[in-house]
Structure formats: C-alpha cells, structure tokens
Amino acid sequence: MARILRSSVCGMALMMLCLSQRGRADEILLYDGKKISGQIQKIDADALTVEVGKATRKVNLFDITSYKFVQPALPGNVSQLLIDGEKPSYAKGPRTAKVKLRKGYQRFTLPYYHTLGVAKLEIKMSGPGLKNAEVPREMLSRVTDEVRKIATSEYRVDKAGFRLPLDVKQPERYVAYRLLEWKDPDAVKSILDLRYLPVKRYGASPRLALLTKRSAIHFGIIYEGLIKIPQDGEYTFSIETDKNSKAQLYIGDFPRELYRKSKGKKASGWQIAFAEQGKLTGEIKQWDASGISVNLPVASQDVEVTLIPEAVHEIWKMSEGFSQPASPERKNESKTEDTAYIRTSDGKVVRVAGEVSGMNDQSLRFLYQGQEREVKRERVVGLVLHKKRSEKKNHLKLMSLIRLIGGSQVPGVVSSGKASQVTIKLPWGEQVSISKEDLESVKTINARSVSLTEMIPESVTQVPFFNRILPYQVNRSFSGKELQIGKQVFKKGLCVHAKTVLVYQLDQQFEKFNVTPGLQNGTGELGNVAVSIVADGKTLFENQEFTSQTQQEPLNVDVSGCSTLTLTVDFGKNQNVGDRFVWGAPQLIRASPQGLAVSKK
Numbered sequence: 117m118a119r120i121l122r123s124s125v126c127g128m129a130l131m132m133l134c135l136s137q138r139g140r141a142d143e144i145l146l147y148d149g150k151k152i153s154g155q156i157q158k159i160d161a162d163a164l165t166v167e168v169g170k171a172t173r174k175v176n177l178f179d180i181t182s183y184k185f186v187q188p189a190l191p192g193n194v195s196q197l198l199i200d201g202e203k204p205s206y207a208k209g210p211r212t213a214k215v216k217l218r219k220g221y222q223r224f225t226l227p228y229y230h231t232l233g234v235a236k237l238e239i240k241m242s243g244p245g246l247k248n249a250e251v252p253r254e255m256l257s258r259v260t261d262e263v264r265k266i267a268t269s270e271y272r273v274d275k276a277g278f279r280l281p282l283d284v285k286q287p288e289r290y291v292a293y294r295l296l297e298w299k300d301p302d303a304v305k306s307i308l309d310l311r312y313l314p315v316k317r318y319g320a321s322p323r324l325a326l327l328t329k330r331s332a333i334h335f336g337i338i339y340e341g342l343i344k345i346p347q348d349g350e351y352t353f354s355i356e357t358d359k360n361s362k363a364q365l366y367i368g369d370f371p372r373e374l375y376r377k378s379k380g381k382k383a384s385g386w387q388i389a390f391a392e393q394g395k396l397t398g399e400i401k402q403w404d405a406s407g408i409s410v411n412l413p414v415a416s417q418d419v420e421v422t423l424i425p426e427a428v429h430e431i432w433k434m435s436e437g438f439s440q441p442a443s444p445e446r447k448n449e450s451k452t453e454d455t456a457y458i459r460t461s462d463g464k465v466v467r468v469a470g471e472v473s474g475m476n477d478q479s480l481r482f483l484y485q486g487q488e489r490e491v492k493r494e495r496v497v498g499l500v501l502h503k504k505r506s507e508k509k510n511h512l513k514l515m516s517l518i519r520l521i522g523g524s525q526v527p528g529v530v531s532s533g534k535a536s537q538v539t540i541k542l543p544w545g546e547q548v549s550i551s552k553e554d555l556e557s558v559k560t561i562n563a564r565s566v567s568l569t570e571m572i573p574e575s576v577t578q579v580p581f582f583n584r585i586l587p588y589q590v591n592r593s594f595s596g597k598e599l600q601i602g603k604q605v606f607k608k609g610l611c612v613h614a615k616t617v618l619v620y621q622l623d624q625q626f627e628k629f630n631v632t633p634g635l636q637n638g639t640g641e642l643g644n645v646a647v648s649i650v651a652d653g654k655t656l657f658e659n660q661e662f663t664s665q666t667q668q669e670p671l672n673v674d675v676s677g678c679s680t681l682t683l684t685v686d687f688g689k690n691q692n693v694g695d696r697f698v699w700g701a702p703q704l705i706r707a708s709p710q711g712l713a714v715s716k717k
Contacts, residue, residue, distance in 0.1 A: 142166070144175065144183040147565035147705070156183065159532040162514065177514060178564050178706070184557035193273040195225075195372065199355050199365040202307060210240070210354040215367055217243075217351050218274075220281025221342045223259065225370055226324070226355075227307045228363040229296075229336035236358040237326045239365075241343075243351030251324045251343065257287035258320055259340040264370070271368045279367060284342065290320035291341035297332045307364055310336045311374050314418055340370065375553060385434050386410075391427040391506065392527030392543055392561070393517055393570075397434065403475035414520055414554040421526070424544045425472075426506040432498040440498055441465060449500060456482055457497040471503045515543070515561040520554050530558060568620065568631075568702035569608045574680070577617040581692035586613040593636050599698050601634030606700040611636060612685050614645050614695035620681045622651075627707035629656075629681060632670045632700035639664060639696045644688030647697065651678040661688060662697070676707060 144152040144166060152175065154168035164175050164183065198213045228237055242248035263284060272280045295317040296310055304310060313336070324339060345351070355363050388396045388410065398412040398421070407422040432440045441457055445465075449455050453469045460466055470484040479490040480499075518540055519525045526548065528540040538555065540548045561570065569590050578585050586594055589611040593599055599606040610618070629651075635643045643664050649657040649671070656673040659666065675681060681704075685697045 142183065142185050145181045147179055147181050147563060156185065156532075159530050159538060161529050161531060177516075177560055180560050180563060181565055182557055182559040185552050185555060193279070193368065194268050194271045195366055195368045195370065196279075197364060197371070198353060198367050199363075201355060201357060201363040210238075210356040212352055212354040213365070214350055214352050216276070216278040217345045217349070217367075218278045218281050219345050219347050221257065221284045221287065221344055222279060222281055223263065223271075223342055223368060223370075224340075225366040225374070226339040226363060227310055227336070227374060228339070228357070228361065229304055229307060229310060229334075230358070230361040231301065231304075231334055232360045233358060235326055235335075235361060236356070237361065237363060238356045239324050240354045240356075241351060243345075244347050244349035246346075246351075248352070248354070253322050255344045255346075256289070256291050256322075256324060257284075257342040257344065258290050258292045259342060259370075260288060260292075263287070263342065266369075268369055278348065281345065282342070287342055290322050291324055291339050292318070292320055293340070294318055294338045296336040296338075298334045301334065304334065304336065307336075307362055308373060310338060314413060338374065385413075387432045387434050388423070388428060389430045390423055391429070392515065394427075394525060394527050396421065396423075396524045396526070397522070398524075400431075400475060401477075403472075405474070412524060414522065414524075414550065419548055419550065421542075421548055422546050425501070426504050427544060428501050429505065430498065430500050433496060441467075446500075450502060452502055454482075454503045455500040456480065456491070457499070458491055459495045459497050465497055472499055472501060514563065516540075517559040517561055518550070519556045519559070520550070521556050527561070564706045566626075566704045566706070567608050568699070568704060569610060571620055571704075573618045574621045575617075575619045577615075577619075578613075579615040581614070581687060588612040588616055588618065593698075594696055599700060600637035601632060601698050601700055602637060604632070604700070606632070606698065608701055610683075610699040610702060612683075612697050612699070614685050614687045614692050614697070616685050616697075618683045620683075622675060622678050622681055622704070624677050624679055625706055626678070626704045627674065627676045628705035629673050629675045629703070630670060630705065631702040633657075633662070633668055634666070634698055634700065635662070635664045635694070636696040636698050639694040641694075642690045643694030643696065644690045645695050645697055646684075646686040646688055648682075648684045648686075649673060650682040650684070651675045652680055654678075663688075664694075670701075675704070 141153045142156045144164065146152065152166060152168065154166040156164055156166050157172065158165040162177050164177060164180065166173055166175060198215055199211045201211055226239070239251055240248050241251045263282070266282055270282055274280055294315045296313040297316050298304060298313060303313070321339070324341065353365055355365060357363050385397055385399050396410055396412055398410045401409040401411050401420070403409070407424050408428060410421045410423060412419045412421050449467070450469045454472045456468045456470070456472070457465050458468060468482070468484060470482050473481040473483050473488060475481065475493065477493065479493050480496050482489050482491055515527055516530045517525055517527050518530060526540055526542065528542045531539050531541070536552055537549055538552060540550060542548065576588065578587065591599070591608055593611045594613065599609040599611055612618070629649070633647060635645070641664060645662050646660045647658070647662045648655060656675070657671055683699060685695070688695065
C-alpha cells in the first residue's frame with residue numbers, strides 16, 4: 117500500500133490512462149485522508165483487490181475508511197443520443213437521424229414507454245444496400261455480459277466521422293429487453309424515470325418492435341442490441357410512436373443516464389431503524405418469532421431482507437397522512453416495554469405500552485395488559501421496540517455500513533462474487549445479494565480510524581450545577597446546529613455541558629487519539645471550563661481554565677496499550693454559564709490489524 121501512496125507523476129499518468137480505457141474509476145478513501153483511484157476487482161472480509169494502472173494491489177480493509185463505485189465522465193461519442201423522441205421541437209410523424217457507420221457490429225439502446233391508448237412503436241432503417249424498412253432480423257443480435265464488458269475506449273469515432281464497430285465474435289441472436297410496468301400515472305413522466313422502476317421481466321425479441329398488445333396501460337421497454345452493418349456508409353434511422361408514447365435511440369455504449377437507480381423518497385411503506393446504524397425503507401411482508409421479513413426496493417430489483425426482532429429499534433409508517441410524533445409527544449416513552457402509536461377513528465394518535473408479538477398483511481398483534489390484541493395495520497403509525505431489544509455494545513470488530521441508492525443502509529460484511537454483484541452478510545448471519553448498481557458507498561466500521569462518535573461510552577457522568585442536566589450530544593450542538601469552534605466547523609464531534617465525564621473502553625487496541633477541543637461557537641465570553649484527557653489514570657492533556665479565547669491546536673496523544681480513555685469537562689470559574697464544550701473530530705487510530713476479527717454475529 118505504501119507504494120500506492122508514493123506513486124510518481126509517471127505512475128499517476130499511467131493510472132489515469134488505464135482508467136480511461138476501462139471506463140471506470142472506483143474511489144477508496146484511506147484512514148489518513150488519502151485516496152486510491154482504480155477498479156475494484158474483488159472484495160472479501162478483510163481486504164480489497166484494486167487494479168491501479170497495470171498493477172493489482174491488495175489493500176487491507178482495516179486501512180480503508182470508505183469506498184464507492186464511481187462512473188467517470190465519458191466522451192460524448194461513447195453513448196450518442198441519435199433520436200430524442202421527447203424533444204418538443206420534433207414535428208408529428210417519424211423522428212429521423214443519420215449516422216456514419218463502419219462495417220461490423222454496432223451497439224444500440226432504445227428506451228420506450230407508453231401511457232394511454234393503443235401502443236405503437238415502429239423502427240425503420242435505410243442505407244447502402246438497404247431500403248427504408250423494418251430493421252432486418254438477421255442483422256440483430258443480443259447484448260450479453262461479454263458485450264457489456266467491452267471497455268468504453270472501444271466506442272470510437274474516426275477522423276472521417278464514422279463510428280467504429282465492436283470486436284464481437286459470434287453474438288447470440290435476438291434483441292435483449294427489460295419490461296417495466298407501473299400503476300401510478302405520475303411514476304413516469306419522462307424516459308429517464310424508467311431507471312427508477314423495478315424490472316418486471318427480462319427477455320429477448322427476434323424483432324426490434326412491439327410484438328404483442330400490452331394489457332397494462334402504463335409500461336416501458338428498454339431494448340439493448342447489436343446491428344450488423346453490411347458495409348461502410350451513412351445510415352438513416354426513423355422511429356414512429358403514438359402520441360402517448362415516447363422513445364429514444366442511442367448508438368454506442370449503454371447510456372449512463374439510464375443506469376438504474378432508486379428514488380430517494382418513497383410515498384408508502386415503512387421506515388425501519390435497527391442495530392449497527394441500519395435503516396431501511398420498504399414493505400413489511402411478515403413478522404413472527406422467526407424474524408421480520410422486509411421487501412426492500414432497490415434500483416435493479418426488490419430484495420427481501422430478514423431482520424431479527426431483537427435488532428429492530430423503531431418502525432414508522434410512511435403513507436400520506438401518517439407522521440412520526442414530535443419529540444414532546446414522545447416524552448416519558450417506556451424504555452423497557454414496546455410502544456405502539458395508534459391512530460384512532462377520530463384521527464388522534466394514542467400511545468400504548470406492551471409487547472409486539474407480530475404483524476401480517478391485515479393487523480398488528482400486540483400484547484397489552486396480559487392479553488393479545490389485534491390492531492388494524494392501517495391504523496399503526498409507528499412502533500418503538502424495547503421489550504426484547506438486544507443491548508447496544510461497542511463493536512471493536514471490523515464491519516461495513518453499506519449505503520444503498522435511495523437512502524437505506526445495511527450493516528454487515530461485504531464480499532464480491534460475480535462481477536456485478538456483492539454479498540452482504542448481516543450481523544446475525546442473514547445474507548443479501550445486491551447489484552453494484554444499487555450501492556452508493558461502503559463505509560468501514562471500526563477500521564484503523566474510528567470516530568469516538570460511533571462508540572458507546574462505558575460510563576457517562578453528568579453533574580448539573582443546579583438541577584438541570586443537559587445530556588451530551590453527538591454530531592450536533594445543544595441547539596441542534598452544527599458543531600463549531602471559532603470558525604472551524606466539525607461534521608463529527610461531541611458537545612458536552614459541564615460537568616460531563618465520558619469513559620470509553622479501548623481494550624488496548626489503539627495507539628493514537630486525535631481531537632480538536634474548544635468551546636462551542638456562540639457560547640459567549642463567560643464560558644470557562646476545566647478540561648482533561650486521561651488514559652489508564654495517566655493525564656495526557658489538561659487545562660484548568662479553558663475559555664473561548666484559548667488558542668488550542670489539534671491534539672495527538674499516545675494511548676498505546678491503554679484500556680480506558682476518560683474525557684472530562686468540569687466547572688470552571690464562572691459557575692456553569694456558557695460551559696458548552698466541543699470535542700471536535702475525536703478520532704482513535706489503531707496500532708495494527710493483528711488479531712482483528714471480522715464480526716460474525
């Protein structure tokens with residue numbers, strides 16, 4: 117890895133050349149802020165194999181803070197929009213376009229969607245030796261995984277303006293397609309909306325046309341294929357649809373604007389928060405003693421995820437008319453029993469304490485005062501589960517937090533099987549297979565760099581000056597705003613009020629503790645606190661009179677071999693006025709990956 121970080125200018129040039137040829141530059145962020153750009157070839161429980169230039173490197177997951185699959189900007193000729201059926205300037209009738217093509221196999225993509233009435237889609241082609249007619253079926257071949265692996269650098273246009281053919285040996289017959297359907301008329305208002313829909317069926321067609329009438333009112337098709345051009349020349353393509361249909365024609369690589377995605381917001385379903393920072397948005401299919409089965413819509417497919425009830429923290433309905441109760445309404449919520457928020461017939465939301473025993477597509481089963489009651493599912497606003505919740509602990513084991521396109525995030529151990537798939541093993545053993553297209557980023561939990569904000573203190577001591585305790589805040593100030601010391605803003609940090617003592621278990625796994633201490637911006641001139649950092653009884657930093665005027669540089673203290681870390685902010689000279697203190701970007705650095713185990717439970 118050191119050789120990667122010390123790459124020369126020549127090596128970087130070679131790397132960028134290779135990436136442009138591959139058409140992809142995945143990004144890996146290391147614990148020290150440095151980055152590696154390359155193509156991730158393999159992922160296992162403790163390392164990534166990445167291709168950088170002509171070299172292949174294995175980077176320990178322990179040294180990686182996060183990684184993501186990135187699609188870089190591509191030349192316009194890689195995927196050329198030849199006919200845009202949504203362009204308002206087109207007159208009625210067929211849309212036509214000309215393109216110069218060299219002899220051989222040329223790849224194309226044709227997305228189409230229909231709303232009302234009788235569907236129509238006619239594609240014609242003319243050129244040297246070809247009359248204006250339907251594209252001959254003997255010229256059509258299928259786009260397979262072999263074709264999809266062709267480097268983007270192979271999609272080129274020569275100096276004479278002719279698009280060069282692809283080197284394809286004996287392609288399969290027919291044209292591949294994806295069929296999509298939807299019920300909500302507003303779900304698709306343009307061709308680009310097709311990328312948000314789950315695929316109803318994959319198939320192949322012998323012709324580039326609509327072969328049968330569709331019973332569905334709203335449907336779309338994305339065709340992918342190869343046309344075998346008989347000789348060099350200029351060819352004309354034309355597309356004609358009904359007034360309630362739209363179509364486009366791309367020549368070259370698959371258009372990036374059609375890459376599959378999930379919408380960030382869902383109009384319905386359940387929002388579920390669970391252990392290890394997990395959160396999902398989906399439909400609960402079944403809930404019994406064996407687990408909670410959730411249908412999770414992601415970009416390329418719907419994935420079924422099973423959560424154990426002990427790991428689930430909160431569940432909230434997302435349908436229109438349902439909203440999560442505000443914080444004041446949740447005051448005095450039980451910390452030992454489950455809480456159900458139920459909407460009554462007059463529209464009010466009531467809170468009931470008991471135990472959730474399960475849910476089906478009709479009702480919630482809830483144990484209340486020793487008896488099981490059934491509540492209609494449509495009346496359930498939300499559930500807060502405490503009765504069987506597993507205890508939250510510090511996890512010093514190596515895991516990942518996988519963020520999906522659309523906002524859901526899943527904890528687990530990531531491994532790569534097929535080139536386009538990754539497998540996620542959840543903390544309780546369940547395995548889920550996800551397409552790389554569905555991944556936004558992957559963050560390594562408890563790698564070499566660990567934020568103290570992601571660890572649970574072994575103990576918290578908060579002593580009020582009078583009678584009011586202000587619980588310490590994570591990644592925000594007491595007013596809910598961003599953490600700020602002077603002019604410096606911190607995305608991560610702890611905000612505490614004097615007197616607060618936080619004790620963390622280190623288990624002798626770390627060598628450095630980095631932090632920027634200071635009073636929260638806006639606390640005024642009266643803020644005055646006594647601050648100390650202690651590890652295993654040894655004082656590593658101390659300032660008995662820390663004020664807003666204190667000029668404090670970031671600290672880097674040695675905690676090698678230490679079992680505990682204690683952060684103390686005590687009362688200063690001015691009672692407790694303005695004593696709001698920030699531990700900015702508190703970061704622990706591990707010594708080495710020796711003995712570090714991957715989480716199996």
